[in-house]
Amino acid sequence: MTNPVPGSIFSRMSSDLLQQIRTGGEIPRHVAIIMDGNGRWARQRNRPRTFGHRAGMRAVREVVEAAADAGVEVLTLYAFSQENWGRPPAEVSALMALLELYVRREREDLRGKGVEVHMIGEADQLSPRTRRAMEGLVEHTRGGKRLRLNLAISYGSRTEIVNAARRLAERVLEGTLVPGEIDEALFSAHLYTARDPDPDLLIRTSGEMRVSNFMLWQLAYAELHVTPVLWPDFTREHLFGAIHEYQHRERRFGRVLAS
Ligand code: IPE
Ligand code: IPE
Ligand code: MG
Numbered sequence: 001m002t003n004p005v006p007g008s009i010f011s012r013m014s015s016d017l018l019q020q021i022r023t024g025g026e027i028p029r030h031v032a033i034i035m036d037g038n039g040r041w042a043r044q045r046n047r048p049r050t051f052g053h054r055a056g057m058r059a060v061r062e063v064v065e066a067a068a069d070a071g072v073e074v075l076t077l078y079a080f081s082q083e084n085w086g087r088p089p090a091e092v093s094a095l096m097a098l099l100e101l102y103v104r105r106e107r108e109d110l111r112g113k114g115v116e117v118h119m120i121g122e123a124d125q126l127s128p129r130t131r132r133a134m135e136g137l138v139e140h141t142r143g144g145k146r147l148r149l150n151l152a153i154s155y156g157s158r159t160e161i162v163n164a165a166r167r168l169a170e171r172v173l174e175g176t177l178v179p180g181e182i183d184e185a186l187f188s189a190h191l192y193t194a195r196d197p198d199p200d201l202l203i204r205t206s207g208e209m210r211v212s213n214f215m216l217w218q219l220a221y222a223e224l225h226v227t228p229v230l231w232p233d234f235t236r237e238h239l240f241g242a243i244h245e246y247q248h249r250e251r252r253f254g255r256v257l258a259s
Contacts, residue, residue, distance in 0.1 A: 017240040018069060025247030028200035030074040031067060031239075032222070034214055035060070037206025037230030044230075050094040055232035057102055066236035068113060068147040070243060074196045075149050078214050082122065082156030096130045099153065103133045107140050114146030120192035121155035148196070155192075157216040164190035193218055201246045203239075205231045223249050 021027065035056060042052030060077065067075040080095060087095075110117060119134050126134065134153065167190050171177040188194065199215060199222045207228040211219065225242045227234075250257065 014066075014235075014237050014240065017237060017244065021070060021240055021243045021247065024244065027071045028223075028243060028246055029072070029197050030076065030199045031072050031201045031203065031243075032076040032078070032199040032215060032219070033063070034078045034202070034204040034208075034212060035231040035234075036204060036208055038232060040206060041230040041232045049091055050098075052230075052232055053095055053098055057098060059232055059234045060102070061106065062236050063234065063239055064110070064115060064147070064149060065113065066239045068115060069236075070240065072243075073148060074199075075147060076120070076152060076193075076196075076199065076215070077149070078152045078155065078212075080121075080153045080155070081213060082125075082154055082159060083213065085125070085154070096127065100130060100133045103137045107137055110137070110149070111141050111144065114144040115141055115149050116144030116147070117141045117149045117151060119153055120150050120160075121153045122159060123154070125154045150193070150196070152214070155214070157213045160191055161217055188217070191217060198222065201225060201242065203227065203242050205229050205234050221251070221253055223251065 038052035038056045039049040040052070041055060042049050045051070060079075063077075064075060079099070084095070085092060117137050119138060123131055123134065134151070164187060168177065168182055168187070172179060193215070196218075198218045198220065202211075202215075202219055202222045203225045204211075205227055207226060209226055223246050225245060227238065227242070229238055
């Protein structure tokens with residue numbers, strides 16, 4: 001049931017949940033998602049892995065819309081890691097082709113919905129065509145006010161951190177910075193996510209209990225939500241459910257809460 005018709009029991013369930021989270025507590029400002037499990041979803045159906053990736057696109061569409069409806073400010077989706085370049089070439093090409101298809105299909109809709117897209121990751125590792133498609137999408141959606149969508153593509157958190165360290169070292173060499181001025185805020189300002197608050201909630205689908213080189217710096221105090229649901233099966237109800245659970249967590253940031 002991917003597209004419940006308005007008024008059906010499914011859309012009512014989701015709008016009740018939405019109502020509940022919108023009145024039930026703080027909405028996480030930044031939600032980050034490790035979209036995992038496409039391959040297993042396909043294998044369960046005796047289909048090639050790329051069939052699962054295609055199905056995962058539907059979930060992306062639905063979750064972006066749901067995040068905007070919930071009032072999330074920033075949604076970061078881990079779509080392709082630097083380590084994913086090591087997959088078989090046919091799978092990598094299929095993933096890049098799907099990315100380009102996503103851009104073609106969704107660009108008008110994303111702009112219409114007020115979604116501003118950013119890409120985080122090593123853009124120069126993409127083929128010129130994929131890179132142009134991504135840059136076109138970023139350009140086309142600039143100024144969207146409802147939701148900022150970071151697509152993590154060819155992303156690796158350690159590389160991001162090393163690049164930040166390198167840029168700071170260069171500034172020291174140029175004489176525009178002294179080492180004593182380097183603090184957490186300045187370091188954060190040199191990451192891809194400079195403009196974003198840190199993620200409040202990290203969701204990983206498919207049950208894996210690891211972060212796989214994703215936002216290692218930014219996740220310092222994120223609440224973690226791991227669900228066994230495989231990414232192609234993830235729906236707006238699942239997102240709202242994760243936010244609902246988040247609203248019942250006690251975030252302490254290392255401190256003791258006043259009793
Ligand atoms: C996530 O699904 C998509 C990408 C990493 C690109 P996987 O392809 O990792 O699916 P599983 O983990 O093998 O099931
Ligand atoms: C993490 O999933 C990367 C993305 C979801 C894009 P992987 O499937 O690549 O991670 P591992 O190999 O299970 O750690
Ligand atoms: Mg995986």
